[in-house]
Amino acid sequence: MQMSTCCCNGILYIQKHFCTEARLRFLTTGIFTPAATLAFCTGSAIILIPGDAIVGHPAFLIGALVMFASMLVLWRWWPGNSLLLPLAVVAIGIRIAFVVFYPESDDLYRYIWEGNIQLHGYSPFTLPPDAAQLEHLRDEIWEGINHKHISTIYWPGAQLLFRLLARLSPSVLVFKGAFLLFDVGVILLLMVLARMMNFERRHLLLYLLNPLVIIFTAGEGHLEIVAVFGIVLGLVLQRRQQFAAMFAALGMAVMVKLVPIVVLPFVITRKSLTRMWALTLPMLLIIPFIKSGLPLLDTPVLFASKFRHNGLIYTLLSEMLSARATLIVEIIALIALLGIVFFLTPHPIRATYQALGLFILFSPTMHPWYLQLLTPFVVLFRNPAWLLLHATVLPLTFYFDAGATGDFWRNRELLLRIEYLPFVLTGIWWVFQRHRNFPAQFAPVETISVVIPALNEEMYIADCLQSIVDQNEKTQIILADAHSTDGTLDVAKSYSNVEILTTDAGRGIQILEGLRRCTGELIVILHADSRLKKGVLKRLKSIINRKKDLVGGAMAAKFDNQARKYRFIELLNNIRARLTGISFGDQAQFLRKSLANDNVQPLKLMEDIELSYLLKSNGGLLFFKDGVTSSTRRWEKQAYTGNVFKVVWLTLAYLFLRRFDAIKKQGQWFYEVYYEQK
Numbered sequence: 001m002q003m004s005t006c007c008c009n010g011i012l013y014i015q016k017h018f019c020t021e022a023r024l025r026f027l028t029t030g031i032f033t034p035a036a037t038l039a040f041c042t043g044s045a046i047i048l049i050p051g052d053a054i055v056g057h058p059a060f061l062i063g064a065l066v067m068f069a070s071m072l073v074l075w076r077w078w079p080g081n082s083l084l085l086p087l088a089v090v091a092i093g094i095r096i097a098f099v100v101f102y103p104e105s106d107d108l109y110r111y112i113w114e115g116n117i118q119l120h121g122y123s124p125f126t127l128p129p130d131a132a133q134l135e136h137l138r139d140e141i142w143e144g145i146n147h148k149h150i151s152t153i154y155w156p157g158a159q160l161l162f163r164l165l166a167r168l169s170p171s172v173l174v175f176k177g178a179f180l181l182f183d184v185g186v187i188l189l190l191m192v193l194a195r196m197m198n199f200e201r202r203h204l205l206l207y208l209l210n211p212l213v214i215i216f217t218a219g220e221g222h223l224e225i226v227a228v229f230g231i232v233l234g235l236v237l238q239r240r241q242q243f244a245a246m247f248a249a250l251g252m253a254v255m256v257k258l259v260p261i262v263v264l265p266f267v268i269t270r271k272s273l274t275r276m277w278a279l280t281l282p283m284l285l286i287i288p289f290i291k292s293g294l295p296l297l298d299t300p301v302l303f304a305s306k307f308r309h310n311g312l313i314y315t316l317l318s319e320m321l322s323a324r325a326t327l328i329v330e331i332i333a334l335i336a337l338l339g340i341v342f343f344l345t346p347h348p349i350r351a352t353y354q355a356l357g358l359f360i361l362f363s364p365t366m367h368p369w370y371l372q373l374l375t376p377f378v379v380l381f382r383n384p385a386w387l388l389l390h391a392t393v394l395p396l397t398f399y400f401d402a403g404a405t406g407d408f409w410r411n412r413e414l415l416l417r418i419e420y421l422p423f424v425l426t427g428i429w430w431v432f433q434r435h436r437n438f439p440a441q442f443a444p445v446e447t448i449s450v451v452i453p454a455l456n457e458e459m460y461i462a463d464c465l466q467s468i469v470d471q472n473e474k475t476q477i478i479l480a481d482a483h484s485t486d487g488t489l490d491v492a493k494s495y496s497n498v499e500i501l502t503t504d505a506g507r508g509i510q511i512l513e514g515l516r517r518c519t520g521e522l523i524v525i526l527h528a529d530s531r532l533k534k535g536v537l538k539r540l541k542s543i544i545n546r547k548k549d550l551v552g553g554a555m556a557a558k559f560d561n562q563a564r565k566y567r568f569i570e571l572l573n574n575i576r577a578r579l580t581g582i583s584f585g586d587q588a589q590f591l592r593k594s595l596a597n598d599n600v601q602p603l604k605l606m607e608d609i610e611l612s613y614l615l616k617s618n619g620g621l622l623f624f625k626d627g628v629t630s631s632t633r634r635w636e637k638q639a640y641t642g643n644v645f646k647v648v649w650l651t652l653a654y655l656f657l658r659r660f661d662a663i664k665k666q667g668q669w670f671y672e673v674y675y676e677q678k
Contacts, residue, residue: 032077037090040070040209044094047215048101055103056404061395067211068391074209078202088187091208095183095218099176102219109144111175111223114152114159115166116141124152124159125289141170146400156285157255158223176221182229183217189232190379196239199380199439199549206379212390215397216369224372227257231356232376235349238267243275251282259373262359265342266351270661307365310396312420314364327364334362343655344580346617349439353377357386368393380439385427392419431579435547438620442592444545448537449476449520449593453510457528458487460631465495467531473538476520480510488528506671507585508600508607515596524590525611529631530557532588536627540590543622551619552591554583554612555627565640566632578623582612582651586630591615603663604671606654613658650674 043066050057074087114124117134127134130148142148152159161178168174187208194201207213217225230253237246246267253260268276308314313333317326337358345351356373360366371390378387396415398404408414450468454461461479468477477498481489482505492498503513511525522544526532536555544550556574559566577583585608595618601610615621635643650670657663 033074036070036073036077037087040067040074041090041094043067043070043211044097044214048097051101052103055401056398056406056409060397064211064215064394065391067209067214071205071209071211075202075205078205084201084204084208087205088208091214092184095180095214098214098218099173099180102215104172104176105216105220105222106144106146107223108172108175108221109141110146110152111154111158111162111221112141112166112170112172113145114154115162115164116170118159118163119166119170123289124154126151154223155255155258156289157252157282158226158257159289160285161226161256172221176218179221179223179225180218182225183213185229186225186232186376189229189236190376192236193232193239193380193439196236197380197439198441200441203379203382203439206382206387207375210375210378210390212368212394213372213375215394216372220369222369222372223257224369227253227260228372228376229253230256231260231263231352231373234263234267235352238272238348241271243272244278246272247276247278248281251279255282255285259356259359262338262355263352265338266345266355267348269348309364309399310366310416310419311362311364312366313362315416330362330364334358343659344582346613349377349380350616353381368396382437383430385423385430388426389419389423392422395419434578434623434625435543435550436581436621438549438551440551440619441548442551442594442619443521445521445541445592447476447520448473448522448524448541449478449518450524450526451478451480451511451514451518452526452528453480453482453507453514454484454488454492454528455482455505456484456486456488458484458491460529461488461491463531464526464528465492465498467533468526468537469495469497470534471532471537473541475537476518478514478517480514482506482510506602506604506666508603508605508610508667511607512600512602515600518593518596521593522590523593523596524588525585526588526628527586527630529633530586530588531629533627533629536624540624540627543624547620547622549620550622551595552589552615553622553624554587554589556623556625557584557587557628557630558626559632560629561632561636566635569635569644574623581616581621582609584608586628588628589615590624592619595619601666603667605674606650606663606667606670609651609654610658646674 043063046059046063046066047054048063050059054060078084078087110129113129117124117127117137120137122134128149128151129142129145154162165175165178187204190204190207191201194204213225216222230249234246234250234253237243237249250260250263250267254264264279308318313330314326317329321329338355341351341354341358345354353374356377360370360374363370371386371393374386375390377383378390395408395418398409399412399415401409404410452461452464457464465477468475475497477495479492479498479500480503481492481500482503489500492500499517501513501517503510514525515523522541524532524537524540554577556577557570559570573584573587577587583589587608589608589611591611591614595614599614599618601607603610650673654663654667654670
């Protein structure tokens with residue numbers, strides 16, 4: 001008994017004197033972060049020590065994994081928005097060391113070669129490196145070029161950059177140093193985005209300390225970083241609504257590498273449409289090459305059709321289909337998925353991230369440095385699957401390198417399993433998570449308001465109101481009534497804490513009027529024939545305060561009739577909300593008060609889908625499971641199959657029209673069709 005008392009007293013003493021927030025901060029800043037920083041530097045040194053002998057050396061994987069693990073520790077434990085300057089200095093210093101000491105890629109030799117032959121009056125678009133006309137220019141750089149029989153795949157923007165750098169000096173250090181400057185430019189742009197989008201600065205460490213970026217930009221010297229700079233610059237300009245400059249930046253990225261062209265459809269809006277002329281400005285870079293001939297697409301098409309390496313979807317499909325059939329299926333599937341992103345993702349930066357991710361998954365060839373196109377978006381959205389792929393792709397670095405010896409570097413099936421199996425499993429897990437990360441940070445919430453749109457709900461309103469009262473939370477309840485003619489208002493008046501206001505008919509109009517009266521920091525929109533489950537509001541508030549990037553979301557809804565056909569609709573609704581973020585009103589949508597001010601549209605119908613888009617555009621989404629029970633009354637009044645098709649048809653019509661800003665008269669047409677009014 002005495003020993004037990006002593007243990008309890010000891011635990012209380014430790015909690016009181018050592019587990020304070022200040023001491024935890026001391027532990028992280030005083031122990032974890034210095035140790036992880038030292039480990040990161042050690043991992044870098046492990047990679048650099050072998051020098052040119054690093055090809056196929058075990059030190060590469062050991063050092064890269066130490067760097068990656070250290071980055072994760074620093075990202076996890078770095079104290080909020082504290083100054084990142086010390087780590088930035090370390091990261092830039094290590095990048096400079098990789099510029100000087102890490103062996104360059106054979107791609108870099110081609111960049112130097114193509115810049116140099118331009119200075120001698122030759123075009124890399126018409127003369128491959130092994131052309132007889134260029135024999136007198138062959139040197140050590142030429143010896144290191146791969147695929148000497150193929151002319152360039154790099155577009156005029158890249159060629160003019162190569163020419164400029166070759167004029168300074170056709171050397172490895174000059175080219176790698178220039179790419180390092182673009183890398184630093186991306187870091188600065190991400191810092192601008194952090195300020196504009198109000199997210200924690202510690203997330204920048206996922207780019208600043210990312211070993212994949214350091215190895216393939218500062219180390220090997222790949223061109224992708226120039227395209228990444230153009231994309232991120234374009235997105236910063238899009239946030240500032242400087243649309244002409246945005247199109248010019250993205251057009252320049254396309255002139256460097258063709259891949260960023262997939263971004264363009266996702267940044268075009270009605271506001272930006274009038275500035276698309278700026279896309280023509282980067283195209284002027286073609287002019288210097290016209291005289292010597294400019295087969296822009298010949299070599300890229302050859303490269304895309306003949307070369308196959310490490311593409312996830314292509315590899316899976318090629319096991320079942322012919323090469324031609326695989327390519328056709330890939331193109332159709334990619335276009336279809338890009339179309340889904342186009343219609344379902346209203347946030348241009350998230351849409352850009354999803355489009356580039358799809359391109360990488362469907363590309364027949366995926367070298368490790370291609371992932372740099374997604375690294376800035378890992379900072380913004382912190383998708384664990386893509387982040388993990390940044391590490392598991394590294395063993396493929398030396399697959400094509402003749403200097404790599406040992407079965408490990410040549411075992412293609414093993415390397416593919418190491419690379420993609422963790423990525424796929426983590427991706428599946430992430431899809432079914434309730435929370436989607438977003439580059440934003442909101443204040444904690446303490447108070448809650450519930451808005452209930454109602455019209456002749458006498459049979460259901462009492463259960464609805466009682467379910468809110470039973471939450472045992474201090475909650476503002478607002479009933480937005482559209483001139484009910486039954487006993488709805490009498491029932492509502494029997495609850496002393498219900499505020500009643502009268503509005504015009506139309507759920508969106510009623511909800512908007514209710515939102516204007518809300519004082520709670522978190523607002524729940526509850527249909528009159530729905531009921532909250534016990535303890536929902538308390539749990540919801542707890543999650544919102546724990547996940548600072550959440551702006552709102554919806555609850556998994558159960559029907560009060562559990563017949564098989566209603567369970568099927570219930571399943572489809574919840575899967576749709578979880579996967580797409582598009583929720584319906586009977587799923588008890590919720591949002592922060594700060595978003596409700598002047599942002600919600602007064603639609604007579606489809607207001608739930610519009611609210612979903614508003615949430616998707618402004619913050620992270622939460623799908624709260626097992627939160628609300630809803631009535632099947634509308635399904636019981638109408639033919640089941642006909643109602644299913646009507647809901648699907650109206651939803652698809654709204655998604656299409658909304659994408660082109662074609663919703664008219666507060667959604668009157670949808671209201672008339674749904675309620676069969678003529």
